[in-house]
Amino acid sequence: MLLVLLLAALAPARRDPRVEAIVQRIQPAPLQATVAKLVGFGTRHTLSETASEVRGIGAARRWLAAQFGAAAQGTRLKPFEDRFTAQPGRRIPAPVELINVGAILPGTDAARAKQAIVMTGHYDSMPSDVMDPRSDAPGAVDDASGTSMALELARAFAKEQVPVSIYFVAVAGEEQGLVGSAHLAQRLNQEGIDVLAMTSVDIAGNIQGQSGVVDNTRGRLYSEGTPIAETEAQKRLRDAVGGENDSPSREWARYIERLGERYVENLDLLVMLRRDRIARGSDHTSFNQQGFPGVRVSEMVEHYDREHQTPRVENGRQYGDDLAHFDAPYTAKLCRALGAAIASLAFAPAPPAAVKLGGAVSPDTRLRWTLPPDPRIANVAIFRRRADSVRWEREQLVGKVDQVTLRDVIPDDEFFAVATVDEAGNESLPQSPSELQR
Numbered sequence: 001m002l003l004v005l006l007l008a009a010l011a012p013a014r015r016d017p018r019v020e021a022i023v024q025r026i027q028p029a030p031l032q033a034t035v036a037k038l039v040g041f042g043t044r045h046t047l048s049e050t051a052s053e054v055r056g057i058g059a060a061r062r063w064l065a066a067q068f069g070a071a072a073q074g075t076r077l078k079p080f081e082d083r084f085t086a087q088p089g090r091r092i093p094a095p096v097e098l099i100n101v102g103a104i105l106p107g108t109d110a111a112r113a114k115q116a117i118v119m120t121g122h123y124d125s126m127p128s129d130v131m132d133p134r135s136d137a138p139g140a141v142d143d144a145s146g147t148s149m150a151l152e153l154a155r156a157f158a159k160e161q162v163p164v165s166i167y168f169v170a171v172a173g174e175e176q177g178l179v180g181s182a183h184l185a186q187r188l189n190q191e192g193i194d195v196l197a198m199t200s201v202d203i204a205g206n207i208q209g210q211s212g213v214v215d216n217t218r219g220r221l222y223s224e225g226t227p228i229a230e231t232e233a234q235k236r237l238r239d240a241v242g243g244e245n246d247s248p249s250r251e252w253a254r255y256i257e258r259l260g261e262r263y264v265e266n267l268d269l270l271v272m273l274r275r276d277r278i279a280r281g282s283d284h285t286s287f288n289q290q291g292f293p294g295v296r297v298s299e300m301v302e303h304y305d306r307e308h309q310t311p312r313v314e315n316g317r318q319y320g321d322d323l324a325h326f327d328a329p330y331t332a333k334l335c336r337a338l339g340a341a342i343a344s345l346a347f348a349p350a351p352p353a354a355v356k357l358g359g360a361v362s363p364d365t366r367l368r369w370t371l372p373p374d375p376r377i378a379n380v381a382i383f384r385r386r387a388d389s390v391r392w393e394r395e396q397l398v399g400k401v402d403q404v405t406l407r408d409v410i411p412d413d414e415f416f417a418v419a420t421v422d423e424a425g426n427e428s429l430p431q432s433p434s435e436l437q438r
Contacts, residue, residue, distance in 0.1 A: 013262045014425030018160070019343040023263050023336045025156040028328035031335065034148035035205065037063065039138040039323045044125040046176045047096060047133035056133075057172065060123055064170050065101045067151055075158035077103045080169065084183050091130055091176040100180045102169035103154045109163035111374075112350060116165040116188070117342055118198040118292075119153060120181060120283050121146025122174030125321070127310035130175055135310045140326040141299075142307050143174065145205030149335045156339055162346035163376070164196065174202070174283055175308075181283030185290045195292035197252040197345060197429065199338060200283040202296055205331040209301030216330040218268045218300040219337070221256055222284075223249040224275040229291035237434065241357070245273065245390060246415060246432040248293035249284075254392060255429055256295060259344045260337025267333050270300075271390055293429075297338055299330070344427065349376040349420040351428035352402075357411060358437030365406040368437060369418050379421040382406075383430045384414050392430070397421065 038044065041063075042055045050058025069079045082100035086092050102120075107113060125139025126132075138144075147170045154168040167188075173179030181200070188195060207216040225244045227234070238244065250271070257269040276282055276296055284294030303325070311320030350372040358366035371377060377400060384394040398404050417430035 015263065016344065016347060016424040016426055018347065018424070019263060019340055019426070022156050022160065022343045023340050026152055026332055026336045026339055028332040030152055030155070031148045031331050032326070032328035034151055035140055035144040035326050035328070036323055038123065038144040038147060039140050043127070043133065043135065043137040044123055044139055045127070045133040045137055046098065046124045046173045046179070047092070057124060061099050061101055061172070064123060064147070064151070068101060068103045068154060071151070071155045071158055072103055076161065077105055077154060077158045080104045080167065082169070082184050082187060086173060086179050089177060092179065098172040098180050098183070100169050100171045100184050102150060102167060105157050105160065105162065105166040107163050107165040108161050112164050114192055115194045115196055116167055117346055118167040118169065118188070118195055118287070119150060119201065119338065119342060120169045120171045120184070120199070121148070121150045121201045122172065122180065122283060123147045123170040124172050124175050126175040126308055128308065130308070138311065138320065138322050140321050140323045141205040142203045142321055145203065145326065145331050146201035149201050149204065149331065149338070152335055153339055153342070157343070164346055166342060166346055171283055178281065178283055178286050181286035185286045185292065189290045195287060198284060198287040198292050198294040199256070200294065200296045201334070201338065202282040203298050203302065203307065204334050205326045206299050206303055206306065207301065207327045207330050208303055208325070210303050210305070213301055215300040216327065216333070217266055218270060219334050220270050220272050220298045220300060221253040222272045222274055222276045222296040222298065223247070223253040223294070224288050225250060225273060227291070228288045237436070240436060241433065242387070243432060246417070248429070249288060249295060251417070251429055251432065252293045253295045255345065256297070256338060256341040258392070259341040263340035264333055264337045267337055269337060273390070297334060345429065347422065347424065348426040348428045349422050350374040351431050352380070352418050352420055354435065355418050355431045355433045356435045356437040357416060357433035359411040360436070363408055363410055365409045365411040365414070365416065366403070366437060367406070367416060367418060367433070368403040369431070371400070371402055371420070374420070376422045377420045378423045381419045381421050381427060381430070383417040383419065387413055387415060392417070
C-alpha cells in the first residue's frame with residue numbers, strides 16, 4: 001500500500017502539444033462569419049417557415065448542415081442528423097419536424113466505442129413573444145454564438161484521432177422548451193451511448209452588461225449539485241459524506257475551469273454553484289435528466305434588453321439581439337477554453353472505477369480504486385480540497401497504483417477524488433468516492 005505523508009499543492013500544469021494545436025486553430029473570424037450568416041436569416045424561430053432559402057429555420061439548418069458537411073470532407077468527421085417530429089406542447093401548438101444537425105468525430109478505441117463527449121449550441125431563436133414565428137429574431141448571442149462554437153470546434157478537431165467519440169451538434173427547439181436536446185439525449189441513452197461529459201454553450205458572445213460594465217476576461221460554468229437522476233444509493237452516500245458539490249456535472253465544470261485556464265491566457269472561469277441562472281435553463285438539463293454529466297457555458301455579464309426581444313427602439317432604448325453586440329474575440333476565448341477541456345478529456349485514459357473512501361473516526365485517509373485495463377494509464381492523481389472549498393486545492397501523482405493512505409489527513413476535513421493520467425498529462429474526470437470503506 002502506498003503511504004502519502006504530504007500532498008504538494010496543485011502539480012505544475014502540463015500542456016499536451018496536441019491540445020495546444022487544437023486550441024490555436026480556433027480563431028475569431030470564422031465565428032464572426034457564422035454568426036453573421038445566421039443573423040442574416042432574419043428569424044430562426046422553431047415554428048418559422050422552412051421552404052424559403054433565405055429566411056427562417058429551414059434555410060438556417062440547411063446552411064448549417066452544409067457547413068458541417070464541408071468540414072467533414074477529407075477528414076475523420078462524419079455528418080450527423082437527428083430528425084424527429086415534436087409533438088404538441090406548451091410552446092408547440094401542432095406537430096412539427098425538428099432537426100438537430102452536426103458532426104461526430106468517431107473514437108479510435110474499440111474498448112470505449114460506446115463512450116462519447118457531447119457539445120451543443122442551439123440554432124433556434126425567438127422574439128419577445130415565444131410563439132411568434134414571423135417577427136425578426138436575429139439571435140446573434142442567443143444562441144448563434146454557441147452554434148458558431150459547435151461548428152468551429154468540429155473544424156478544429158476534424159483530423160484528430162481520439163479514443164472516444166465527440167459530438168458537435170446544433171440543436172433546435174431550445175426556446176420552445178429544450179425540445180431538440182431532450183430528443184438527442186434520449187436517443188443517445190437508448191443507443192447505449194455513455195456520455196462522459198456534455199456541454200451546452202448558450203449566450204456566450206456579449207461582453208457588456210445591463211449596467212454598462214464590460215467583462216471579456218471571465219465566463220460562467222453552471223452545473224447541477226444534487227443530480228436530477230440521483231438514485232437512492234447515491235443519495236445515501238451523499239447524505240453520509242456531504243457530497244452536494246461533487247456530482248459528475250460539478251466535476252466536469254471544475255475540469256473545464258482547470259483545463260480552460262491552463263491553455264487560455266487572461267481568462268477566469270467561475271464554477272457557479274447552481275444548475276443554471278435563477279428560474280432559467282439550457283440544454284444541459286436535458287442530459288442531466290438522462291443521468292449524464294452536463295454543464296452550461298455562458299458569458300460573464302448579460303444584457304437583458306438583447307435577449308428574447310423583438311428588435312425595436314422604445315423611448316430611446318434599443319432592444320434586440322443583433323450582430324453589433326456580438327464580440328467574436330471573446331467568444332473565441334471561451335471556445336478555446338472549452339476546446340482544451342474536451343480535447344484533454346478525449347485524449348485521457350479511462351477513469352478509475354469503484355473509488356472507496358476509508359478512515360472514518362481515524363487521523364488517516366484511505367482511498368482504494370479499480371484501474372481499468374487502459375494501456376494509456378501512466379499515473380494516478382489524487383485531488384484534495386478542504387471541506388469549505390469549491391476548487392481542488394492539491395493534486396499529487398502517486399504512480400500507477402490502486403490504493404493510498406494519506407497519513408495525518410483527517411477524512412472529515414477534506415474532499416477527495418481520483419483520476420488516471422496519461423504520459424502527456426491528460427487527466428480523466430476525477431472520480432469522487434462511490435462507496436465508504438470500513
